[in-house]
Amino acid sequence: MTKLFHWYGSLGLATKQFIYLFTVTLLLVMILAWNNLRESESLLRNQVVRDAEMLVSRTNQYIDANLDNVENMLLLLSTQSDILEDGKEDIALQTLRKFADYNNSITKSLYIIRADGKVYASSQVYYEIIGNPYLSELYKLALQNYGGINVSEPYNSPISGDTLAYVLPITDANKELKGVAVAEVNLELLSMQITPMNYQSYVLFTKEGNVINRLQFNDKLLPYKPSSYPRTLKDDFQEQLVSLKVGVSSIQADSSKSLVAVRSTTNRLGWSLAAFIEEDYFYKDLRKLDNNYRTAVVIWVAILLISAYLLSRSFTKPIRRFVEKMDRLHDLQIITKLTVSRRDEIGRLTQSYNAMLERIQNLLQKTKAAEEQKKEFELKMLRSQIAPHFLYNTLSCISSLAKQQKIDEVRETIRSLVKLLSFSFDKQSEFVSLAEELESLRMYMYIQQVRYGDQYTYKLDLDESLLQYRILKLTLQPLVENALFHGISPHNGGLITIKGKMEKGMIRLYVRDDGIGMSRDKINKLLYGTIAQERSRYRFTGIGLRNVHDRIRIHHGEHYGLRIGSRLGVGTVIRIDIPLLLDKDENLGIWD
Known part of the structure; x- marks a missing residue:
């Protein structure tokens, strides 16, 4: 490499300019050709991806609409703090069953945890027999954002199965905590409702990468852990979900298969929906276009070889003269402007150089004046x-x-x-x-x-x-x-x-x-x-x-x-x- 630099340094200015212009221009042409190829691929992608993005967006809106019902139900339930008073257990249970029946399309189970630890459930009999060990953690989660709705990570409830919970504190008119309302979401039913809306493989996941929807057994695209029930994604693939950017990006399913991922924006809970398409689907019709680009590049190289030589010769002489004039400048306090004798880029470069020297001189004068003014103010202050x-x-x-x-x-x-x-x-x-x-x-x-x-x-x-x-x-x-x-x-x-x-x-x-x-x-x-x-x-x-x-x-x-x-x-x-x-x-x- 050192010998190559010495050889390049020994060449004449015209030869150096020729090599430089040819190399740079060739690189630019190759980059342009590559970019055009990638843009052509992008146009083909968009035919499929645009539909996927629209479906993902609509699905995300549908999920938000369903979850809005859960939030509204909890807000209504939190206004009825009087049902938590002693002697009103029957009213509390009746209220929970009523809310659960009315919202059974998205809600699996409802609970009210009183401040003294007593629990009311929409299915009280099942709760008293089976219980729910997650309620104590959900009670603490509700108090972390006092007065607002919190959402847990997915877990497996003994009563509701695969679910996640919305939690909201219940207070009386004096803002005194009376208990916590808990709603466990029916994730299985939610997955069944959004499946017809997506023709690709899809995953609904939280900001930590935990999968919310129930994964399909007939899905051959995503990598799953062997012999897992319910089906579970491989750990390395699940870790990649969080780093996916919003919109279209690539993700590696395994060592031999790449996927195109279409990720939606996160909703207010931090959930995202991602749909997946095979990467090879987009390259089927690009082979012919690739051959056309190869032929065009060969022709462009020949043209560039001639053009770079002629261009280097036309630039060598005026640039050398310009450099010689610049070398004569030694004192910025005394500026002799360069003579502008050309109307092309070299002439405009000379004009810009003269303007730059003038700005430098003005800046030096302003700096000197500011320093003098600073000293003057300091002297006036002391005097x-x-x-x-x-x-x-x-x-x-x-x-x-x-x-x-x-x-x-x-x-x-x-x-x-x-x-x-x-x-x-x-x-x-x-x-x-x-x-x-x-x-x-x-x-x-x-x-x-x-x-x-x-x-x-x-x-x-x-x-x-x-x-x-x-x-x-x-x-x-x-x-x-x-x-x-x-x-x-x-x-x-x-x-x-x-x-x-x-x-x-x-x-x-x-x-x-x-x-x-x-x-x-x-x-x-x-x-x-x-x-x-x-x-x-x-x-x-x-x-x-x-x-x-x-x-x-x-x-x-x-x-x-x-x-x-x-x-x-x-x-x-x-x-x-x-x-x-x-x-x-x-x-x-x-x-x-």
């Missing part, structure tokens, strides 16, 4: 983190508290101010945990409540599992500050609620206030207008909503950031979308 008016007013408040000899308030206010300043001046990372961000917010709100009283209140409602994730520092505080002084303060007090949850693979935080609200024009101005630092004597920092929005989008992309909704006179909600960031190796705690 305007502490507003002097806020610090002056807070210290004045501490002085006033000291004159009033409120020592505890003075101590707690100074402690909050010191930690708030520590949090702001920490330059180790621009990211902090959500828990740290909330702690800084708590200290900020404590200072504001000391200054202005209880007219400003706030509430947290966050999932504790979110506290470990990382967010940009000073994300929540500017939003709460905006709600405080532009929403609640003009309203003479109110409540700020901060919620958080994980949704759609990201963290979503909500800052809600019940203040005066704002118009859509003001929202657009805040998020998409010109950047202006909002400085006032009330603010702790000079970071506004636009600054927070742009910082998040610069760090995480355009899918993240702020969304604002507001109604005048009702309030404002700000949603913050941020990705899931977790850094377990970094020391997150700064509140020692």
